[in-house]
Amino acid sequence: xxxxxxxxxxxxxxxxxxxxxxxxxxxxxxxxxxxxxxxxxxxxxxxxxxxxxxxxxx
Amino acid sequence: xxxxxxxxxxxxxxxxxxxxxxxxxxxxxxxxxxxxxxxxxxxxxxxxxxxxxxxxxxxxxxxxxxxxxxxxxxxxxxxxxxxxxxxxxxxxxxxxxxxxxxxxxxxxxxxxxxxxxxxxxxxxxxxxxxxxxxxxxxxxxxxxxxxxxxxxxxxxxxxxxxxxxxxxxxxxxxxxxxxxxxxxxxxxxxxxxxxxxxxxxxxxxxxxxxxxxxxxxxxxxxxxxxxxxxxxxxxxxxxxxxxxxxxxxxxxxxxxxxxxxxxxxxxxxxxxxxxxxxxxxxxxxxxxxxxxxxxxxxxxxxxxxxxxxxxxxxxxxxxxxxxxxxxxxxxxxxxxxxxxxxxxxxxxxxxxxxxxxxxxxxxxxxxxxxxxxxxxxxxxxxxxxxxxxxxxxxxxxxxxxxxxxxxxxxxxxxxxxxxxxxxxxxxxxxxxxxxxxxxxxxxxxxxxxxxxxxxxxxxxxxxxxxxxxxxxxxxxxxxxxxxxxxxxxxxxxxxxxxxxxxxxxxxxxxxxxxxxxxxxxxxxxxxxxxxxxxxxxxxxxxxxxxxxxxxxxxxxxxxxxxxxxxxxxxxxxxxxxxxxxxxxxxxxxxxxxxxxxxxxxxxxxxxxxxxxxxxxxxxxxxxxxxxxxxxxxxxxxxxxxxxxxxxxxxxxxxxxxxxxxxxxxxxxxxxxxxxxxxxxxxxxxxxxxxxxxxxxxxxxxxxxxxxxxxxxxxxxxxxxxxxxxxxxxxxxxxxxxxxxxxxxxxxxxxxxxxxxxxxxxxxxxxxxxxxxxxxxxxxxxxxxxxxxxxxxxxxxxxxxxxxxxxxxxxxxxxxx
Numbered sequence: 001x002x003x004x005x006x007x008x009x010x011x012x013x014x015x016x017x018x019x020x021x022x023x024x025x026x027x028x029x030x031x032x033x034x035x036x037x038x039x040x041x042x043x044x045x046x047x048x049x050x051x052x053x054x055x056x057x058x
Numbered sequence: 059x060x061x062x063x064x065x066x067x068x069x070x071x072x073x074x075x076x077x078x079x080x081x082x083x084x085x086x087x088x089x090x091x092x093x094x095x096x097x098x099x100x101x102x103x104x105x106x107x108x109x110x111x112x113x114x115x116x117x118x119x120x121x122x123x124x125x126x127x128x129x130x131x132x133x134x135x136x137x138x139x140x141x142x143x144x145x146x147x148x149x150x151x152x153x154x155x156x157x158x159x160x161x162x163x164x165x166x167x168x169x170x171x172x173x174x175x176x177x178x179x180x181x182x183x184x185x186x187x188x189x190x191x192x193x194x195x196x197x198x199x200x201x202x203x204x205x206x207x208x209x210x211x212x213x214x215x216x217x218x219x220x221x222x223x224x225x226x227x228x229x230x231x232x233x234x235x236x237x238x239x240x241x242x243x244x245x246x247x248x249x250x251x252x253x254x255x256x257x258x259x260x261x262x263x264x265x266x267x268x269x270x271x272x273x274x275x276x277x278x279x280x281x282x283x284x285x286x287x288x289x290x291x292x293x294x295x296x297x298x299x300x301x302x303x304x305x306x307x308x309x310x311x312x313x314x315x316x317x318x319x320x321x322x323x324x325x326x327x328x329x330x331x332x333x334x335x336x337x338x339x340x341x342x343x344x345x346x347x348x349x350x351x352x353x354x355x356x357x358x359x360x361x362x363x364x365x366x367x368x369x370x371x372x373x374x375x376x377x378x379x380x381x382x383x384x385x386x387x388x389x390x391x392x393x394x395x396x397x398x399x400x401x402x403x404x405x406x407x408x409x410x411x412x413x414x415x416x417x418x419x420x421x422x423x424x425x426x427x428x429x430x431x432x433x434x435x436x437x438x439x440x441x442x443x444x445x446x447x448x449x450x451x452x453x454x455x456x457x458x459x460x461x462x463x464x465x466x467x468x469x470x471x472x473x474x475x476x477x478x479x480x481x482x483x484x485x486x487x488x489x490x491x492x493x494x495x496x497x498x499x500x501x502x503x504x505x506x507x508x509x510x511x512x513x514x515x516x517x518x519x520x521x522x523x524x525x526x527x528x529x530x531x532x533x534x535x536x537x538x539x540x541x542x543x544x545x546x547x548x549x550x551x552x553x554x555x556x557x558x559x560x561x562x563x564x565x566x567x568x569x570x571x572x573x574x575x576x577x578x579x580x581x582x583x584x585x586x587x588x589x590x591x592x593x594x595x596x597x598x599x600x601x602x603x604x605x606x607x608x609x610x611x612x613x614x615x616x617x618x619x620x621x622x623x624x625x626x627x628x629x630x631x632x633x634x635x636x637x638x639x640x641x642x643x644x645x646x647x648x649x650x651x652x653x654x655x656x657x658x659x660x661x662x663x664x665x666x667x668x669x670x671x672x673x674x675x676x677x678x679x680x681x682x683x684x685x686x687x688x689x690x691x692x693x694x695x696x697x698x699x700x701x702x703x704x705x706x707x708x709x710x711x712x713x714x715x716x717x718x719x720x721x722x723x724x725x726x727x728x729x730x731x732x733x734x735x736x737x738x739x740x741x742x743x744x745x746x747x748x749x750x751x752x753x754x755x756x757x758x759x760x761x762x763x764x765x766x767x768x769x770x771x772x773x774x775x776x777x778x779x780x781x782x783x784x785x786x787x788x789x790x791x792x793x794x795x796x797x798x799x800x801x802x803x804x805x806x807x808x809x810x811x812x813x814x815x816x817x818x819x820x821x822x823x824x825x826x827x828x829x830x831x832x833x834x835x836x837x838x839x840x841x842x843x844x845x846x847x848x849x850x851x852x853x854x855x856x857x858x859x860x861x862x863x864x865x866x867x868x869x870x871x872x873x874x
Contacts, residue, residue: 005222019533022533
C-alpha cells in the first residue's frame with residue numbers, strides 16, 4: 001500500500017504532466033527524486049528547475 | 059502484514075522466562091499493576107522492531123535498550139536477554155521466526171532468512187504506532203490544534219509531505235530571488251554596453267551604425283544585420299585582439315563610476331528610510347514577530363467563538379464580544395507584523411537591485427585596474443564588491459535584515475575611504491596614456507563592444523533560464539499544495555467519519571448521534587465533537603475524561619484503519635482499554651470484533667474484571683488470554699491460569715515454600731471471588747471504597763450460588779424437567795460437600811481470610827487447604843470449556859450458563 005506521501009507525489013506528477021507547464025525531462029527527474037524516499041532538500045529542487053529545458057544541449 | 063503465533067521471552071525487562079501462545083488471535087493479558095504486562099509488550103515490540111517505545115520515546119533521557127532492556131540481574135550479560143517471536147505473514151500464508159538479542163538489536167536472526175520476511179519486518183519497524191500505550195491516547199485529543207496536527211501527522215508519517223512542500227516553497231522563493239537578481243544584472247550589463255557604444259537604445263540600426271563606422275575604418279566587412287550569433291569584432295586578426303584596452307571607453311567607465319559616486323550617498327534613500335523605520339518598530343516591539351507566528355491560531359480561535367469561554371484555552375470571559383475584541387486586537391497586531399515582514403523583504407529586494415547596479419559600475423573599472431596592473435586599487439575594488447555581494451545576500455532574509463539595522467542607518471554602502479582618491483588617481487593615469495591611433499581605437503572599441511554584447515546576451519539567457527526556473531518552481535509548488543490539500547482533506551474526512559462511527563458504536567446508549575469534525579488549517583488540525591446534539595465543541599469542553607479517553611482510542615483506531623487499511627493486522631494495546639468506561643466495555647469488544655475482524659489485538663489490562671468481560675463478550679477465549687497474579691524480581695510475572703496456578707502451588711509446596719504457595723492461593727482466591735461475585739451477582743456488604751476482603755467476598759459468593767442452584771432446581775421442577783432438576787440438586791450437593799471440606803479446614807481458612815497467617819503453616823497443614831479450595835472452585839467451572847459460570851441477564855437472572863453452554867440452567871419458574 002503506497003504511503004500518503006507517495007500517493008500525493010503520484011498525483012502531483014500526473015497533474016504537472018497534464019498541465020504541460022514543466023518540461024517532461026524535469027518531471028522525470030522530480031519523479032526519481034520523490035521516489036527515492038530520502039528527505040528532499042530545497043537545493044535538489046532548485047537544481048532540477050534550474051536545468052535548461054531540452055537537456056544538456058545549450 | 060503479520061500476526062503473532064507465539065513468543066518466548068528471556069531476561070527482558072521484568073521477565074525471566076515466559077512463553078505465550080497467541081495463536082494468531084486477539085489476546086488479553088491481565089494482572090495487577092507491576093506484574094509484568096507492559097514488559098511483554100516491550101518484548102514483542104523489541105522482537106519485531108528492535109525498539110522499545112518506553113525506553114526511546116519522550117521523557118526517556120538516560121534510558122537505553124542496551125542498558126535497561128535486559129532484566130536488572132542480567133545487565134552485565136545482555137546476551138542472555140532475547141525475544142523469539144514466531145510470526146505469521148498473512149499475505150504470504152507462511153510463518154517465520156525472529157530471534158533478537160538485546161545485545162544486538164539491529165541484527166535479528168530470521169528463519170527463513172528471505173526477502174519477504176525481511177520486507178514485512180521492515181514495514182513493521184517503520185510503524186512504531188502499532189504499539190499504543192495509555193499515555194499516548196490523550197495526545198490525540200487534549201492538545202491544541204497545532205500539536206494535534208503534529209501528532210497525527212507524525213502517526214500518518216505526514217511530516218514527509220510537509221517537508222517536501224517546504225522544500226518546494228524554499229526552492230520557489232530562491233528561484234524567484236535568483237530571477238530578480240538576473241533581471242537586475244541584465245539591466246546593469248545593458249547599461250555597460252550602452253555606455254561603451256555611446257548610444258541610448260539597443261536598436262539594431264543604432265548599434266550597427268557605431269560598430270560599422272569602426273569596421274569601415276579597419277576595412278572590415280560591414281555587418282548587414284544583428285543576429286543572435288553576430289560577432290561585432292568578426293574579422294579582427296588574433297594580433298589585433300591582443301589587447302581590448304580602449305582609452306576612450308575606459309575613461310567613460312571611470313567617469314560613469316565617478317558620476318555615480320555622487321549619488322551613492324542618496325542611493326535607495328526612500329527604501330533605506332523605510333527599512334530602518336520598520337526595523338526600529340520591530341526592535342521596539344518584539345511581540346510583533348511572535349504575533350506573526352501566532353496569527354493562524356488566533357484566526358481559527360476567532361471563528362470558533364460561540365460563547366464567553368475561549369475556544370482555544372477555555373478561559374472564561376465576561377461575554378463573547380469582549381473575547382472577540384481581544385482576539386481581534388491580537389489579530390490586528392499579527393497583521394501588522396505580517397505587513398512589516400512583507401515591507402522588509404520588498405525594500406530589501408529594492409536595495410539589492412541598487413547594489414547590483416553599483417557592482418555593475420565597479421566591474422569594468424575593476425577589470426581595467428587589473429589589466430593596467432593597478433593592483434592596490436584593484437584589491438580595494440574587489441574587497442568592496444565582495445562586501446556588497448554579501449550585503450545583498452543578507453537583504454533576502456528577514457532575520458538577517460534585522461541584524462543590518464546599524465549599517466543601513468548609516469553609510470550603508472560603506473564606500474572605502476581610499477575609493478574616491480583611488481578612482482581619481484586611476485582616471486588621471488588613464489588620461490595620461492597616449493591617445494590611441496584611430497585604428498587601435500577602432501579595434502579595441504569593437505573588441506570591448508563584443509565582450510559587453512556577449513555579457514549582455516549571456517545575462518539575457520541567464521535571465522530567461524531563471525524565469526523558466528522560477529515559473530517551473532512556482533507551478534510545481536502550487537500544484538503540490540493543491541494536491542496535498544485535496545488528499546489531506548479526503549483523508550481527514552475519512553478519519554473523521556470512522557472516528558465518529560467507532561465512538562457511536564461504543565456509546566450507542568447515550569451518544570448515538572455523535573459526530574466529529576476536523577478542521578485542517580495551515581499547520582494545524584482542529585477537532586470538535588458533538589455534545590448531546592447541543593453543538594460542536596472541543597473534546598475537553600464538556601465530555602468527561604473517560605469519554606475523552608474513549609475518543610482517543612477511537613481516533614487511534616480510525617487513523618490506523620486509514621494508515622494500514624487491510625494491512626492493519628497487529629496492534630499492541632498496553633492498558634489502553636481502561637480508557638473505556640465500565641458501562642461501554644461490551645460495546646468496545648464488539649467494535650474490535652466487528653470493525654477489525656482481521657486485526658490481532660494484544661491487549662493488556664490491570665483490571666481482571668475487564669479481562670473476564672473480554673472473554674464473556676467473545677473477544678478472547680480462555681485459551682487466548684492469560685492472567686498474571688503477581689511479580690517478583692526473581693521469578694518475573696507469575697502466571698495465573700487454572701491449570702498452572704495449582705501446579706505452581708504444588709511446586710512451591712514440594713520445595714517447602716509454603717509462603718509462596720500461600721501467597722499464590724490467596725491471590726487466586728481473591729481474584730476468583732471478585733470475578734464470581736460479578737458473574738453470579740453476589741451481594742457482599744457494600745463498601746464505598748470497593749476494597750472487599752476475601753473473608754467477606756467468598757462467603758457471599760457461596761451463599762449466592764446455593765440460592766441459584768436452588769432456583770435452578772425449582773425452575774426445572776416447575777417445568778417438569780426432572781433430569782435438569784436432578785442435575786441442579788446434584789451440583790448443589792457437590793458444592794455443599796466441597797464447602798464442607800473447606801469448613802473442615804476452617805481453622806486454617808480463618809487464619810488466612812482473617813489474619814493472613816498461612817505463611818506460617820507447615821507443608822502438611824497447608825496441603826489439605828489447597829485441595830479443599832481446588833475442589834470448591836471446581837464447582838464454579840464448566841468441565842468442558844473450563845470457563846467460569848455466570849448468570850444472565852445480570853440484573854434479573856433468567857439462566858445460569860458457561861461460555862460453551864454445556865452448563866445452561868433455566869432460573870425462571872413457570873408461572874402458575
